[in-house]
Amino acid sequence: MVEGYQGAAAIRIAASMTAAxxxxxxxxxxxxxxxxxxxxxxxxxxxxxVNAALIGFQPASRNFPRAEFDLDNQxxxxxxxxxxxxxxxxxxxxxxxxxxxxxxxxxxAESPGIHLARELAxxxxxxxxxxxxxxxxxxxxxxxxxxxxxDPFEAARGATQLLVAGDWPEFRELGVVDFERLRREMQGxxxxxxxxxxxxxAVEAAGLQYFLSGVPQYPPxxxxxxxxxxxxxxxxxxxxxxAVEDVRILVVPILPMGTWSPRSRWYLQLxxxxxxxxxxxxxxxxxxxxxxxxxxxVRRIDEEGPAEGPLWPEDYLLAVLxxxxxxxxxxxxxxxxxxxxxxxxxxxxxxxxxxxx
Amino acid sequence: xxxxxxxxxxxxxxxxxxxxLLPARAVLARDRxxxxxxAYLLGAAALVVAAMLATRLGVPFHAPLAFALLAAAAAxxxxxxxxxxxxxxxxxxxxxxxxxxxLMVVLGAGSVLVTIxxxxxxxxxxxxxxxxxxxxHGTGNPFDGAFTEVLGSTEVPGVGRVMTHPNYPLGxxxxxxxxxxxxxxxxxxxxxxxxxxxxxxxxxxxxxxxxGFSTAAARWGALIAxxxxxxxxxxxxxxxxxxxxxxxxDGTKTLGxxxxxxxxxxxxxxxxxxxxxxxxxxxxxxxxAGLALAGAAMMKNEGLGLLGVAAIAMxxxxxxxxxxxxxxxxxxxxxxxxxxxxxxxxxxxxxAIDENYGEQLTFxxxxxxxTGMEPVERSPLAxxxxxxxEDLGTGELRRSIxxxxxxxxxxxxxxxxxxxxxxxxxVPVGASFxxxxxxxxxxxxxxxxxxxxxILLVTPWGLTHLRPMGIPDRLFLHLIxxxxxxxxxxxxxxxxxxxxxxxxQGREARVRxxx
Numbered sequence: 001m002v003e004g005y006q007g008a009a010a011i012r013i014a015a016s017m018t019a020a021x022x023x024x025x026x027x028x029x030x031x032x033x034x035x036x037x038x039x040x041x042x043x044x045x046x047x048x049x050v051n052a053a054l055i056g057f058q059p060a061s062r063n064f065p066r067a068e069f070d071l072d073n074q075x076x077x078x079x080x081x082x083x084x085x086x087x088x089x090x091x092x093x094x095x096x097x098x099x100x101x102x103x104x105x106x107x108x109a110e111s112p113g114i115h116l117a118r119e120l121a122x123x124x125x126x127x128x129x130x131x132x133x134x135x136x137x138x139x140x141x142x143x144x145x146x147x148x149x150x151d152p153f154e155a156a157r158g159a160t161q162l163l164v165a166g167d168w169p170e171f172r173e174l175g176v177v178d179f180e181r182l183r184r185e186m187q188g189x190x191x192x193x194x195x196x197x198x199x200x201x202a203v204e205a206a207g208l209q210y211f212l213s214g215v216p217q218y219p220p221x222x223x224x225x226x227x228x229x230x231x232x233x234x235x236x237x238x239x240x241x242x243a244v245e246d247v248r249i250l251v252v253p254i255l256p257m258g259t260w261s262p263r264s265r266w267y268l269q270l271x272x273x274x275x276x277x278x279x280x281x282x283x284x285x286x287x288x289x290x291x292x293x294x295x296x297x298v299r300r301i302d303e304e305g306p307a308e309g310p311l312w313p314e315d316y317l318l319a320v321l322x323x324x325x326x327x328x329x330x331x332x333x334x335x336x337x338x339x340x341x342x343x344x345x346x347x348x349x350x351x352x353x354x355x356x357x
Numbered sequence: 358x359x360x361x362x363x364x365x366x367x368x369x370x371x372x373x374x375x376x377x378l379l380p381a382r383a384v385l386a387r388d389r390x391x392x393x394x395x396a397y398l399l400g401a402a403a404l405v406v407a408a409m410l411a412t413r414l415g416v417p418f419h420a421p422l423a424f425a426l427l428a429a430a431a432a433x434x435x436x437x438x439x440x441x442x443x444x445x446x447x448x449x450x451x452x453x454x455x456x457x458x459x460l461m462v463v464l465g466a467g468s469v470l471v472t473i474x475x476x477x478x479x480x481x482x483x484x485x486x487x488x489x490x491x492x493x494h495g496t497g498n499p500f501d502g503a504f505t506e507v508l509g510s511t512e513v514p515g516v517g518r519v520m521t522h523p524n525y526p527l528g529x530x531x532x533x534x535x536x537x538x539x540x541x542x543x544x545x546x547x548x549x550x551x552x553x554x555x556x557x558x559x560x561x562x563x564x565x566x567x568x569g570f571s572t573a574a575a576r577w578g579a580l581i582a583x584x585x586x587x588x589x590x591x592x593x594x595x596x597x598x599x600x601x602x603x604x605x606x607d608g609t610k611t612l613g614x615x616x617x618x619x620x621x622x623x624x625x626x627x628x629x630x631x632x633x634x635x636x637x638x639x640x641x642x643x644x645x646a647g648l649a650l651a652g653a654a655m656m657k658n659e660g661l662g663l664l665g666v667a668a669i670a671m672x673x674x675x676x677x678x679x680x681x682x683x684x685x686x687x688x689x690x691x692x693x694x695x696x697x698x699x700x701x702x703x704x705x706x707x708x709a710i711d712e713n714y715g716e717q718l719t720f721x722x723x724x725x726x727x728t729g730m731e732p733v734e735r736s737p738l739a740x741x742x743x744x745x746x747e748d749l750g751t752g753e754l755r756r757s758i759x760x761x762x763x764x765x766x767x768x769x770x771x772x773x774x775x776x777x778x779x780x781x782x783x784v785p786v787g788a789s790f791x792x793x794x795x796x797x798x799x800x801x802x803x804x805x806x807x808x809x810x811x812i813l814l815v816t817p818w819g820l821t822h823l824r825p826m827g828i829p830d831r832l833f834l835h836l837i838x839x840x841x842x843x844x845x846x847x848x849x850x851x852x853x854x855x856x857x858x859x860x861x862q863g864r865e866a867r868v869r870x871x872x
Contacts, residue, residue: 027844031580031844035580035581038460040774044594045468048590048604048606057474275488275503276492284506284517289711
C-alpha cells in the first residue's frame, strides 16, 4: 500500500518534471524565435533611413502615395457634382484627362477615368477623353460613346468641366501658364482632380476653380496649400509691427461645415505653425477634443450659424472681437482639402492687412 | 547648426545628471552599457521634474532657468566623473555577447537616426506635445492662456484657444523647450534629439534589472526587449513591399516625439531600480526608482496609472514582505508621488476636455459601459447619413470590441513578436510562485493590461475607430519593460548555474558585508 502510494507520487513528480522541462524548452524556443524577429525592426530602420535619404530628410506631400479614390463611394458624389439642378448633365461638355490611373497601368472598367467617362456619357454629357498613352486601350472599353483626342488642351476646348483622372507626370508638371491657356480654352471653370495630380494653387491662380475628389494620403500639415497659406500668414503677421506672441486671431467659419472629416481639423496646424500667436475658435473645447467631440463641434457650428454669411449675428461678433481684443479675423470655409481661397484674413476693423514688403 | 548643438547639449547634460545620481557601482553593480542607458533616463526625468518644480514655484521657464538647470546637471555629472577617476569603481563585464552587442548598437543607433531623420511630422508629436513645448519655450509659462483658455474666458465663454489634451503632462514639452533654449531657437528637427534615445535605453534598463539575478537573465531580458518590433514600428511590414517604400513616412513608427516610448523607457527604469533596491536594500536606489516612475508619470497620463499599478502590485504580491522590502517599496512610491506632486498640483488646474480617466473610471460608469453599447450614432458614417445605423453593427458591445482588440494585439507578431506568448509561459506557478520578484513583475504586466482594458471601456474616443490610430498597441508598448524582465528572468535563470559572473548580487553582498 505504502509502496503503491510512493510509486504514484514518484510518477506525479516525474510527470511534473517532464512538464516543467517542456515548458522550459518552449520558453527557450520562443525566445530564439523572438530574437530572430529582431530582423523586422532592423529592416524597418534601414528602409526608413533609405527613404529619408531619398527625399532629402524632409517629407513633402509628393513623397506619399497618390490620393485614394473609392469608386463605389466617391464616384456617385462626383457624378452628382457634375449634374446639379443648375447644371444639367445633358448640357455639359466634359473633358476627361487620364483614363488609366497613371504610368504603367492599363485602363480597366474599374479605372476612375473609364468609369466616370462612361457614366457621364450615359447621363447625356458630351465627353472628350485624352490620355498620354492609353487611348487605344481605352477605345476597347468605351467604344463610340466618347470622343478620343490626343492633345489634352484640344479635348478641353469649349468644355464646361474638366475631370483629371490619371496621375500622369504630364499633368503633374503643368504650371500657371498652362492653366491660363486651359482657362482660355475652356468654356467653364470647374476642374475636378481625382488623384490630387494637379498643383491646385496654380489652377486657382490661373482663374479656374479647383476641386479635389480623392482622399490624399499625405498628412494634412504637408498639404502644399496649407503650408503656403501658413507661411504667407506668418509673414503677414510679422509685417504688421506686432510681436507675434501678442497677435490675436479669431477664426470664424462663414458657411455651414462642408465636411465631417477629421482631416479638416486644419486649424490645429494653423495654431501650431503660428504659435505663439494666439488663435481663438468658437467652441474650442469640442474642436480640440476627441473625434466624436469634433463631430459635435461640426454639428454645433452648423446649428448656430446661418445658412450663409458669418457665424454669429453681427453684434455678437463685434462683442467677441472687443472682449478678446482681437487683431485679426480669419474667415474660413470648412473643407477637407485646403484651398487658399478658403481663407480670408482681415484686420478686426475689416480692412485688408498690409502685405509684407 | 545651433539646433543640433542645443539638442546634443540637453542629451549630454541629462546623461551627466544621471551619472551623478546613480550610486557607486559597488552599491549598484552594472556594466557600462546598463549605466549609460539608465543614466540618461534618470537624468531626463530629473531635468523634467526640476523644471516642473521651478515653474510651479513661479520661476518662468525662460532661457536663464533652462541654462541654470542644464549647467547644474552638467556640473554634478562632471564632479562625479572626476571623483570616479580618483577611486576605482570597476564595471561588471558586459552581459551581452558579440552578436548581441552588435545588434544593440544597430538597433540603438538606428532608432536615434530614424527619430531625427525627419522633422516633427505626425499628429500626436506635433499637437499633443510639441505645441506645448513651443508655448513653454515662447512664454515660459505652463499656465499661459494656451493651456487654460480652451474652455473660453469668463468674458467670452463660447470662444477659446485650441489645444489637444491640455492636461497632458509636460515632460516631453519641457525636454523640447530645453533643447530649443540651448539651441537659441525652436528647431522642428533638433528638439527631437533628446527624445531619440528612449528605444536605445530601454533594453539597458531591462538588463540592469535582471543583473541582480544573473548575467544570463540580463542578457536574455535585454535581447527580448530590444528585439520587440513595437519599440520602433508597429505592424511592419504588413503590406510587404509597399511598407518598405513608405517606411518612416506612414505614421506607423513609434519613434519620434510622442510620449509612449518615453513612458515605456522610464517605467522600465523605475521597475529595474525598484527590483534592485529590493534586493540590495539601498535607499538611494529606491529613491531613484521613484524618480524614474515620477518621470514616467510626467511623460503621459498613463504613466501615473502605471505608478498606481506598480504600487498596488507591491502590496498584493508581497504583503508579508520583510521590513527592508517594505521600506524600499514605501520609499520608491513616496519618492515618485513627491516628485510628481508639482505636476499633479499643476494638472488639477488645467481643463480636462477629453481625457480625465480619474473622473470617468467610476464603478457606475464601468458597469454601464460593460453592459452598454458603442454609441453608434456618433460614428462618422452615421453622422453623414451615408450608412444606416443598423449596418454599423448596433448591439456590438464594448467588451466584445475589447476582446477583439486584445486578441489581435497578443497575436500581432509583427508588432510584439512572441513577447506575449513568452509572458504567458513565464507566469510564475508552482515553485517559481515563491519568488516575490516574479510575482511582482507578473502582477505589474497583468495590472497594466487590466488598467488599459478599463480605460478603453470608458474611453470617450470612438472605440471602434481606435485600432487604426495605434490603440491599444501603443498602450501595451508601455509594458514592454516589465514584460521583458519577466520573460528574461524565467529564461535566464536556467543558465544561472553556468553563469561565470553569477549576477550582481554576490558583489553587492560582499560590499554590504565589508561595510
